Each structure stands twice: as C-alpha cells, then as structure tokens.
Amino acid sequence: MKALLLYPQFPQSFWSYDRFMEIAGLKAVIPPLGIITVAALLPQDWEVRFCDRNVNHETExxxxxxxxxxxxxxxxxKPDFLALIQKAVRLGKKVAVGGPYPTSVPQDALDAGAHYLILxxxxxxxxxxxxxLTQGKAQGIFRSIEKPDVTxxxxxxxxxxxxxxYFMMAIQFSRGCPFNCEFCDIISLYGRKPRTKEPNQTIAELQALYDLGWRGSLFIVDDNFIGNQRNVKRFLRELIPWVKQHNYPxxxxxxxxxxxxxxxxxxxLMSEAGFYAVFLGIETPDQDSLQVTRKLQNTRNPLVEACRKINQAGMLIYAGFILGFDGxxxxxxxxxxxxxxxxxxxxxxxxxLQALPNTALWNRLQQEQRLIADNGMTPVGDQNNLMNFVPTRPIGEIAKEYTEGFWTLYDPANYLRRCLQQCLSIGSVTGRKQTMQFPSGKGLxxxxxVLWHQGIRRSEIRMQFWQQLWIILRRKPQVLNMYLGLCAAGExxxxxxxxxRERITQQLGYDPLQSALPEQKPVLVNT
Structure with a gap:
C-alpha cells in the first residue's frame, strides 16, 4: 500500500504566529504529533509519504x-480538511480520516466523501x-469506547x-484530564482518567529527537501535564539526570x-528538568463564572498568587481567558x-466561549434549545468567532468587551511592557538552560x-524597546532569549x-469599538 498522509492547513489564528514564523524563517510552531503516531501504527511494508501542509504542500x-x-x-x-477529502475522491483515491474533528463531528467527513473514519x-x-482493508471492505467507521494503554x-x-x-518539536506524555470543566472537549475525547506513558518510554522519544539532531525548545502537548501527579513526578525524576547527562539539549x-x-x-522538579513555560487555563478571575463552568480547581486559591508562585519557580506563563459564560x-x-x-x-x-460538540456545555445548551445551528460562520474553531449559542447577556456587549480587551491588551506599548514585567518576575535559575531556545541557525x-522592526522601524515603540532591552541586559541577561522571542511574537x-476586530465586525455587522451597543435583552436561564 502506498499511503499519502496529509495534515491540513491552519487559518491565521492566535496560535499560528504567522508573522513570527516569517521573520524567523520558519513555517510552523509545532509538528502534528497525532498523524505521525498513526504513521507508526501502519504496517512496516507500506510506503508512506507525509506532508504537513502548513510547511509544504504535496505535489501532483x-x-x-x-x-x-x-x-x-x-x-x-475544517475548510482545508474537507477540501482535501473532496480532491482525493475526485482523483479516485480511497480516503481515511481521523483526529479530533471527525471524531467529534463524523458526519462532515462522510458528507465530504471519506471512505474510512478511524475515530x-x-x-x-x-x-x-x-x-x-485486508478483508477488502470499501468503507467503514471504526470506533472504540475503550481507551488504549498508552504505555x-x-x-x-x-x-x-x-x-x-518548526519552532519546537513535540512529544506527548499523557492523555486525559481529571477535572470536569463544562466547556472542555478533552474529557469527552480522552476521558477523565489521565493515562501516562512510562518514563523510559518518553525518554526514548527524547533520545530519538536528540539522535535526529534536534536542539532547542520542546512542547509536551498534554492537555494537562500534571493530571497524574504521581506519574509525572516519576517521569521528571528520570528526565532530570537525562537532560544533565546530555547537557540540557x-x-x-x-x-x-x-x-x-x-x-x-x-x-x-519541573524547574530542575528545564521547563521554561507553562500554559494555564485561567479562563476568568470571576469566581461565580468558574463555579458555573465547573472549573472548581481554579477557585481553591487566589489566582494571582498561583501565577506568582509559578513565575518564582522559573516559568513563563501563557494563559487562556474566556468571555461569555452563563450568568x-x-x-x-x-x-x-x-x-x-x-x-x-x-x-x-x-x-x-464556544460550545464544542459532545461537551457537557453542548449537551446542556442543546436541552435548553439555545444552540445556533448555522449562523453563517464557522461554528467552532478560532477564538474570535461569536458564540454558537444564545448567551445570557447581550451578544453585542460580549463582542465589545472581547474586541476592546484584545485591542488594548495587544497595543504594542502594553504588550512590550508586560513582556518586560513577566521576564523580570521569573525566578532565577542558575547552572542550567531554562529559557526559550531558538532552533539551530535561526537565532541570529x-x-x-526584532532589532530592525522594533528598534528602528516602529517609531511608536522604538524608545521603549531600547530602554527595556537595556533593563533586561543589565538586570536579567539569562532571559534575553525569552524576552526577544516574546518581542518577536508581538509582530x-x-x-x-x-x-x-475585522472578523467580529463582519459577524456583528458593525465595529464594536466605534458603535454604541444596540438595545438587546439578555436571555434568562437557570444555570
């Protein structure tokens, strides 16, 4: 069998870092781990070609x-995924699909013409x-309620x-999350019992990347790396001597x-192993909204204090926030x-907030008849789509707060100020690498x-950039890579x-930053 494995293109999104990739001479942030794991599950006598369409396109x-x-x-x-299925069908090729999208919404792939759904x-x-295939079946849907042993x-x-x-390489240590956040599809896809690989198994993956010549940053793509704290500590205790022995690659x-x-x-342990950053799902500082969405782990201790402790341990914080919770x-x-x-x-x-298929939120809103079947936009996906359900406060108000918040938070001067603030707040780590690393040959x-765009070309932040760079060089040179990487992401x-802002304006029919809110009555529901 000759199998062509394809990974569809991402639209420009928050995480695509398009301009950053361009100025760094890179194509994508991280590789698609799922499909190259599927490649390892295929028979060894198959011929396999792989194209990540975010890096380069397959040829005719x-x-x-x-x-x-x-x-x-x-x-x-979704758009490129469906287009690829349709092209393959037109060319008379058999098509097999999998991943989170067809698993959640299999009908879309069937309607596009996919023959096999590996869900x-x-x-x-x-x-x-x-x-x-060995039985000669021309189509099929393959599902399993049972979760695999990832060891x-x-x-x-x-x-x-x-x-x-790529900017980073990627590995996976665990699947699943023990928590029960209403809006999250991870627990519906992978379950609430975190399953972990063995420490030696994960270190073998790191050794393989090392042997292939990779040096730099590496993303452990688990949706909650610490879901099984006992096993993650076992892994970290074996990882620490490995990274020391290999001189922190x-x-x-x-x-x-x-x-x-x-x-x-x-x-x-994470600090000792060389973790320089962590993404946190903070969602909102509003305790009542956290209760409504069942994110109770965020209500146990003050969130500001939690961020301070993680910074002090030597880690940069990335974080997610959501607008539109009920009530x-x-x-x-x-x-x-x-x-x-x-x-x-x-x-x-x-x-x-988006109601993702098969989540607790989706099911509740479906029972309350609040889901919007088709509002003319992509129903789920990027963070700047209006919600695909009727919210409990005016949609125009939510859209205005989102657009205003995003516009203000990413004002260049505000953004650069926070980059400096975060880098200075990170606890000092001596004797080992623990900062953002650029891929070999891309750093210079x-x-x-960055020096050209922010130190010369952008007159509105030119002075601020040089002043802050001097502060980093004088007070904390060990985080210089991290600071310059954050500055580059600003582009x-x-x-x-x-x-x-344009996307929200298109969906609303007016610019929320320039128009008064129209009169709208909130929807009253029992939450």
Whole structure:
C-alpha cells in the first residue's frame, strides 16, 4: 500500500504566529504529533509519504503515486480538511480520516466523501481499519469506547518531519484530564482518567529527537501535564539526570492546570528538568463564572498568587481567558484585562466561549434549545468567532468587551511592557538552560529582525524597546532569549488584533469599538 498522509492547513489564528514564523524563517510552531503516531501504527511494508501542509504542500506526483490518502484534523482546520477529502475522491483515491474533528463531528467527513473514519484513539481503531482493508471492505467507521494503554503506544515517526521548519518539536506524555470543566472537549475525547506513558518510554522519544539532531525548545502537548501527579513526578525524576547527562539539549513547555502552584515539589522538579513555560487555563478571575463552568480547581486559591508562585519557580506563563459564560456580569472583559496587567502575562489568549460538540456545555445548551445551528460562520474553531449559542447577556456587549480587551491588551506599548514585567518576575535559575531556545541557525536572524522592526522601524515603540532591552541586559541577561522571542511574537499579535476586530465586525455587522451597543435583552436561564 502506498499511503499519502496529509495534515491540513491552519487559518491565521492566535496560535499560528504567522508573522513570527516569517521573520524567523520558519513555517510552523509545532509538528502534528497525532498523524505521525498513526504513521507508526501502519504496517512496516507500506510506503508512506507525509506532508504537513502548513510547511509544504504535496505535489501532483504524490497524488498520482498514492493508493490511499490519510488525513487528520482539528476543528479549526475544517475548510482545508474537507477540501482535501473532496480532491482525493475526485482523483479516485480511497480516503481515511481521523483526529479530533471527525471524531467529534463524523458526519462532515462522510458528507465530504471519506471512505474510512478511524475515530477515537488510533491505537484502538487503526488495527480495526487495517483488518477491514485486508478483508477488502470499501468503507467503514471504526470506533472504540475503550481507551488504549498508552504505555503500548508506538514512538511517533519523527523521521517523517521536516524538522528545520518548526519552532519546537513535540512529544506527548499523557492523555486525559481529571477535572470536569463544562466547556472542555478533552474529557469527552480522552476521558477523565489521565493515562501516562512510562518514563523510559518518553525518554526514548527524547533520545530519538536528540539522535535526529534536534536542539532547542520542546512542547509536551498534554492537555494537562500534571493530571497524574504521581506519574509525572516519576517521569521528571528520570528526565532530570537525562537532560544533565546530555547537557540540557532541550527546554520544555507544557500545559497544566492552575493547581500546579499547590505542589512545591512538582514546581521544583519541573524547574530542575528545564521547563521554561507553562500554559494555564485561567479562563476568568470571576469566581461565580468558574463555579458555573465547573472549573472548581481554579477557585481553591487566589489566582494571582498561583501565577506568582509559578513565575518564582522559573516559568513563563501563557494563559487562556474566556468571555461569555452563563450568568457572566458586565465588565468581565475589563476584569480580565486588570488580571492580565496585575500578573504581567504577556500573551493572554482571550476568546469567546464556544460550545464544542459532545461537551457537557453542548449537551446542556442543546436541552435548553439555545444552540445556533448555522449562523453563517464557522461554528467552532478560532477564538474570535461569536458564540454558537444564545448567551445570557447581550451578544453585542460580549463582542465589545472581547474586541476592546484584545485591542488594548495587544497595543504594542502594553504588550512590550508586560513582556518586560513577566521576564523580570521569573525566578532565577542558575547552572542550567531554562529559557526559550531558538532552533539551530535561526537565532541570529530572529534577533536581527526584532532589532530592525522594533528598534528602528516602529517609531511608536522604538524608545521603549531600547530602554527595556537595556533593563533586561543589565538586570536579567539569562532571559534575553525569552524576552526577544516574546518581542518577536508581538509582530504577529499586532497584525492579528486587526484581523480579530475585522472578523467580529463582519459577524456583528458593525465595529464594536466605534458603535454604541444596540438595545438587546439578555436571555434568562437557570444555570
């Protein structure tokens, strides 16, 4: 079998870092781990070609060569995903699809013409698919309620990647999350019992990347790295001597729940292992909204104090915030802005709540008949879509707070000020690498571009840039890479805030920053 594996393009989004990638001479932030794990599950006698369409496109020769096209996608990749299925069908190719999007909304892939739907987790369903092929079945849907033992998961095919096109490499240690946030689809996709790989299994993946020549930052893509705290500590205790022995070839970033701040031992181990950043799902400083959405882990201790502790452990904080929870009080956007300023989080991902398919939120809103079936926009995906349900306060008010908040938070002067504030608040770590690392050969270009764009070209922040750079060099030179990397990312966000405003304006029919809010009555529901 000759299989062409394709990963669809992302639209320009918060996480695409388009302008950053351009000035750094890169193509994408991280590689798609799911589909290269599927590649490792295929028979060894198959011929496999892989194209991440965010890096380079497949050729017409690839289409002619293949017998089978395999495509994996997330919801935000919907347009290119469906177009690829349709092209493959037109060319007479068999199409197999998988990943979070078709798992959540299988009908879309069927309507586009996909022959095989390999849903849920591939370790369980790829063997079902392969068995169907050997039996000559022309189509099929393969599902599994049972969750795989990830200690048996194969090593991803890192060799298929064009590694020099990415800002970071990626591995996965665990799947699942123990919490029960109403809006989150992770627990519906992967369950509430976090399953982890063995420490030696994960270190073997790191060794493979090391042997392939990768040096730099590495993203552990777990949706909650600390979901199983006992096992993550086992892993970290084996990781620390490995990174020391290899002279700290990687620095790590991951996602974790805010209760990370409650475990001093875990913070210390992550610091020792070389973790330089963590993404936190803070969502909102409003305690009543956290209760409504069942994010109770964020209510146990003051969130500002949690951020301070994580900073002191030597880690930069990225964080997500959401507007539009049921019962949310006016001014939620302003309260998020105040929280971000207080904590100095440089890149707050501010989004409008979406009801994702099969989540507890989706099911509740469906029962309350509040879901909007088709509002003419992509129903789920990027953070600047209006909600796909009827909210409890006026949609214009939420849109205004979102647009105003995003516009203000990513004002160039405000953004640079927070970059400095965050870098200065990070606890000192001596004797080891623990900062953002640029891929080999890309650092000098990136620094030169930042100096040109912000130190010379952008007159509105030129003086601020040089003053802050001098402060970093004088007071904390060990975080210089991190600081310049954050500055470079600003080039993306200053373009993206314009796009976000345009998208909201298009959906509303007016610019929320220039128009008075129309009269709207809130929807009253029992939450």
């Amino acid at each position: 020769a690839d289409w002619k060569w293949c017998d089978l096209v395999i495509i994996s996608a997330m919801l935000v990749q 849920d987790e591939g370790e369980m369903t790829v063997p079902q698919f392969l068995e169907a 048996l998961s194969p090593m991803p095919r890192f060799d298929l990647l064009q590694r020099d096109a 990687f620095t790590f970033m991951t996602e974790a729940s805010v209760n990370l701040a409650e475990d001093d031992e875990l913070l210390h 949310e009080r006016s001014g939620a956007g302003q309260r998020i802005q105040a929280f971000v300023e207080q904590t100095g989080i440089p890149q707050p991902m501010l989004g409008i 270009r990136l620094v030169a571009q 993306h966000f200053w373009e993206y805030r314009v796009l976000a």
